[in-house]
Amino acid sequence: xxxxxxxxxxxxxxxxxxxxxxxxxxxxxxxxxxxxxxxxxxxxxxxxxxxxxxxxxxxxxxxxxxxxxxxxxxxxxxxxxxxxxxxxxxxxxxxxxxxxxxxxxxxxxxxxxxxxxxxxxxxxxxxxxxxxxxxxxxxxxxxxxxxxxxxxxxxxxxxxxxxxxxxxxxxxxxxx
Amino acid sequence: xxxxxxxxxxxxxxxxxxxxxxxxxxxxxxxxxxxxxxxxxxxxxxxxxxxxxxxxxxxxxxxxxxxxxxxxxxxxxxxxxxxxxxxxxxxxxxxxxxxxxxxxxxxxxxxxxxxxxxxxxxxxxxxxxxxxxxxxxxxxxxxxxxxxxxxxxxxxxxxxxxxxxxxxxxxxxxxxxxxxxxxxxxxxxxxxxxxxxxxxxxxxxxxxxxxxxxxxxxxxxxxxxxxxxxxxxxxxxxxxxxxxxxxxxxxxxxxxxxxxxxxxxxxxxxxxxxxxxxxxxxxxxxxxxxxxxxxxxxxxxxxxxxxxxxxxxxxxxxxxxxxxxxxxxxxxxxxxxxxxxxxxxxxxxxxxxxxxxxxxxxxxxxxxxxxxxxxxxxxxxxxxxxxxxxxxxxxxxxxxxxxxxxxxxxxxxxxxxxxxxxxxxxxxxxxxxxxxxxxxxxxxxxxxxxxxxxxxxxxxxxxxxxxxxxxxxxxxxxxxxxxxxxxxxxxxxxxxxxxxxxxxxx
Ligand code: SF4
Numbered sequence: 001x002x003x004x005x006x007x008x009x010x011x012x013x014x015x016x017x018x019x020x021x022x023x024x025x026x027x028x029x030x031x032x033x034x035x036x037x038x039x040x041x042x043x044x045x046x047x048x049x050x051x052x053x054x055x056x057x058x059x060x061x062x063x064x065x066x067x068x069x070x071x072x073x074x075x076x077x078x079x080x081x082x083x084x085x086x087x088x089x090x091x092x093x094x095x096x097x098x099x100x101x102x103x104x105x106x107x108x109x110x111x112x113x114x115x116x117x118x119x120x121x122x123x124x125x126x127x128x129x130x131x132x133x134x135x136x137x138x139x140x141x142x143x144x145x146x147x148x149x150x151x152x153x154x155x156x157x158x159x160x161x162x163x164x165x166x167x168x169x170x171x172x173x174x175x176x
Numbered sequence: 177x178x179x180x181x182x183x184x185x186x187x188x189x190x191x192x193x194x195x196x197x198x199x200x201x202x203x204x205x206x207x208x209x210x211x212x213x214x215x216x217x218x219x220x221x222x223x224x225x226x227x228x229x230x231x232x233x234x235x236x237x238x239x240x241x242x243x244x245x246x247x248x249x250x251x252x253x254x255x256x257x258x259x260x261x262x263x264x265x266x267x268x269x270x271x272x273x274x275x276x277x278x279x280x281x282x283x284x285x286x287x288x289x290x291x292x293x294x295x296x297x298x299x300x301x302x303x304x305x306x307x308x309x310x311x312x313x314x315x316x317x318x319x320x321x322x323x324x325x326x327x328x329x330x331x332x333x334x335x336x337x338x339x340x341x342x343x344x345x346x347x348x349x350x351x352x353x354x355x356x357x358x359x360x361x362x363x364x365x366x367x368x369x370x371x372x373x374x375x376x377x378x379x380x381x382x383x384x385x386x387x388x389x390x391x392x393x394x395x396x397x398x399x400x401x402x403x404x405x406x407x408x409x410x411x412x413x414x415x416x417x418x419x420x421x422x423x424x425x426x427x428x429x430x431x432x433x434x435x436x437x438x439x440x441x442x443x444x445x446x447x448x449x450x451x452x453x454x455x456x457x458x459x460x461x462x463x464x465x466x467x468x469x470x471x472x473x474x475x476x477x478x479x480x481x482x483x484x485x486x487x488x489x490x491x492x493x494x495x496x497x498x499x500x501x502x503x504x505x506x507x508x509x510x511x512x513x514x515x516x517x518x519x520x521x522x523x524x525x526x527x528x529x530x531x532x533x534x535x536x537x538x539x540x541x542x543x544x545x546x547x548x549x550x551x552x553x554x555x556x557x558x559x560x561x562x563x564x565x566x567x568x569x570x571x572x573x574x575x576x577x578x579x580x581x582x583x584x585x586x587x588x589x590x591x592x593x594x595x596x597x598x599x600x601x602x603x604x605x606x607x608x609x610x611x612x613x614x615x616x617x618x619x620x621x622x623x624x625x626x627x628x629x630x631x632x633x634x635x636x637x638x639x640x641x642x643x644x645x646x647x648x649x650x651x652x653x654x655x656x657x658x659x660x661x662x663x664x665x666x667x668x669x670x671x672x673x674x675x676x677x678x679x680x681x682x
Contacts, residue, residue, distance in 0.1 A: 002505075003509050006505060052342075053339075053364070055366055055678075056341070056364070057387065057389035057392075058341050058677070058678050059392065060389070061339050061341065062433075063469070065339055066452070069453075069455075069456065070452055070453055071452065071453060071456045081339060084337070085335075095364070098364055098365055099297055099298070101334065101342060101363050104342065130386055131368075131371060134366055134367035134368075135297055135298060135370060136365050136366055136370075154386075155470070157463070157469060
């Protein structure tokens with residue numbers, strides 16, 4: 001019975017979820033500039049994201065999972081992570097893009113339908129971070145894919161990630 | 177030379193290399209190396225690490241009879257060395273990696289396929305220091321042949337369905353049952369060892385903390401301790417305690433996520449949600465009082481970068497109390513759900529003999545009777561002054577690994593409480609002298625023992641650094657664990673291991 005009791009307690013306790021952040025204003029500007037006419041497609045305020053770890057240290061993944069968890073609860077904003085790039089509007093990339101992952105990253109992007117957006121999450125994905133200059137990394141997502149939004153941090157906190165994705169969502173949904 | 181020789185007796189026959197701390201390093205000639213293989217075959221010496229450096233090969237061993245540790249080195253002018261893989265199968269992937277990175281050929285290694293080199297680097301044998309060496313490996317990889325009737329293969333990855341690290345799994349199945357799993361890793365290889373070389377210690381420490389982000393504290397401690405050993409320095413006493421405080425917070429946070437994720441892979445999302453709420457309490461405490469949710473860069477050579485204030489102490493005391501209470505309820509739920517245990521009990525069994533042969537540490541080893549915890553042996557401060565149990569279980573299944581983590585979380589609560597009560601005052605940091613030397617450390621991350629080896633130049637730069645993640649000796653066991661299980665149980669098995677890709681791909 002303890003599970004039922006726990007569930008009942010949870011219902012009475014109310015949500016564990018904290019308030020969401022506002023869309024990152026810096027991100028909004030950057031996006032409006034970059035996305036242009038591709039954002040004309042209306043997505044009905046929902047975004048499906050396929051995440052690709054292109055050689056991260058796994059720190060960024062931990063924070064994505066946190067953002068997905070009950071405290072930040074990404075899904076309430078209409079943003080969700082999907083298992084296949086075929087269902088994705090956004091390719092969210094972490095890591096400095098290792099030479100060993102470059103092909104898989106490209107193929108994942110190619111498999112996503114148009115229109116699609118690319119988000120580089122974390123310092124590594126932006127310019128290679130502390131792995132820049134190594135023989136085994138390309139040094140940032142922009143070496144392989146056109147990047148629409150960068151979310152800096154090592155790793156970006158769930159709130160930063162959320163703010164960035166909300167900015168993307170707003171830009172895409174309003175078609176600005 | 178037959179018989180029960182201790183590791184120290186054996187190493188006594190080699191030429192001691194001065195300046196290697198805290199454990200001895202000796203130089204062997206080829207005859208000595210072959211003798212070493214012979215002794216390893218008849219002795220209980222655990223392989224701790226195996227790495228290359230120029231035309232040299234180093235092996236770190238621990239004599240399990242007396243806990244003594246040492247490093248043996250062999251110069252291989254013709255770029256060949258007798259393979260250890262026959263006597264220690266855990267060496268197989270390490271030797272494949274050494275061949276890829278250094279171009280040193282392990283003689284007698286049965287599997288000569290590349291491991292980290294996917295044929296996509298701009299240069300061959302990147303750590304060999306050969307200029308203009310052109311890549312040889314081909315992007316095509318031949319998986320082991322499988323023969324039998326009605327077998328089919330399922331290739332998975334490197335991009336997985338969930339938000340996890342990249343790697344490739346090749347399942348061969350008969351119906352739903354997995355007959356063989358073959359892993360192919362190396363996708364996250366970033367060339368960390370080459371990036372380390374030539375960097376000042378402080379910069380290299382930052383990098384060390386990003387070898388496997390979930391174990392950033394453990395890696396940072398391992399690097400700091402190796403540097404301190406190499407330079408003959410000691411961290412400030414208070415720093416040792418704060419390091420342990422960070423490390424136990426990291427251990428709890430990781431175990432919480434994994435316990436929840438295992439339940440989630442058995443379609444019981446409630447436990448994951450609740451575990452994540454607890455985990456989040458730790459991470460936001462970290463952010464508020466230590467300035468980083470995962471505690472990256474809080475441990476530095478010589479000490480730590482941030483203190484535990486009086487206010488933080490009292491908040492932490494309440495936090496531990498709340499976490500203990502919350503966790504207890506979740507454990508009761510796990511214990512009380514036959515439908516969940518139906519998935520975890522008897523699933524993904526790793527036999528003790530295998531854990532032993534591969535020298536697997538951490539909860540993977542300890543859930544299969546293979547004890548050992550670097551906090552106890554060799555031990556490092558402040559753990560010698562703290563009381564804690566290291567749980568060991570015999571069953572080796574997913575359930576055992578869940579319980580082991582549960583018990584480790586509980587032990588870590590106890591450790592945190594002791595640390596808060598007894599932490600000494602004083603400075604957070606002592607300057608690390610600028611001098612050359614070689615140092616090694618063993619530090620228990622939440623996954624198991626990390627080995628860190630460094631050589632520093634006289635001006636305090638890293639000449640060579642080799643980090644060995646615990647996953648090296650755990651990944652191969654996952655292949656064994658899934659055999660005979662159904663494909664649908666793979667996520668459960670995989671999560672119960674949660675090996676690091678980034679840590680082992682380097
Ligand atoms: S940005 Fe930082 S946390 Fe993210 S993958 Fe890179 S090193 Fe790891």
